[in-house]
Amino acid sequence: TLSLSAFAKKKLYVGTNAEFPPFEYLENGKPVGFDIDLVEELGKIMDYDIKIVDMAFDGLLPALQMKKVDLVIAGMTETPERTKTVSFTQPYYTASQVIITRKGENGIKSFDDLKGKKVGVMLGFTGDIVVSKIDGVKVERYNAAYAGIMALKANKIDAVVLDSEPAKNFVLQNEGLEIAQTEGAQEEYAIAVRKNDTQLMEQLDNALTEIKSNGKYQELINKYFK
Ligand code: ARG
Structure with missing residues (x-):
């Protein structure tokens, strides 16, 4: 007899940190967002069932290394430091760091104005790297963007530095905040896989190319970025 599992689709375990709207956030306790839809679409093309595993952002790459997940999609920027330990697919989104103030x-109008100010960043985010380079800045590190936003509203810090789209999202949902009219250097979001996982890397890259050209990618952009 044929076992049922002969018909079950292969599973891909996907690590994310659902505290980063609109890329990934919780809705009724379930991770949703641009990245989640994107990886579901990639799964369809590659013929995999997608299993989302939500965890702390700084635990994502260790979980990938330890094979607890097969890939990471989390609005994660490709950085020189990260590429030492994992590989990134082609980029799927261009972002920048922005300053949120009351x-x-x-x-505070520019990154230079952050000198001597108390600035909130999130543990392990690229914003931390950007802010830490500014002379005389007082960096306050938070576990999640929401915690930084709350500290800003409560006058505990002078500014928060965060990725552009999540920043817009938090400003829309929290009265009394605004984004300073300045932009930091651009960065590219990409999907991370283990360095030796060349087959998965190739499948993901091909599927990304397909999604970018068949209209699906644009559909998701229109759905999540207002
Ligand atoms: N782009 C930034 C980075 O790579 C922040 C990503 C945060 N993503 C998240 N899902 N919490 O560090």
């Missing part, structure tokens, strides 16, 4: 406090 409305009307016009003292």
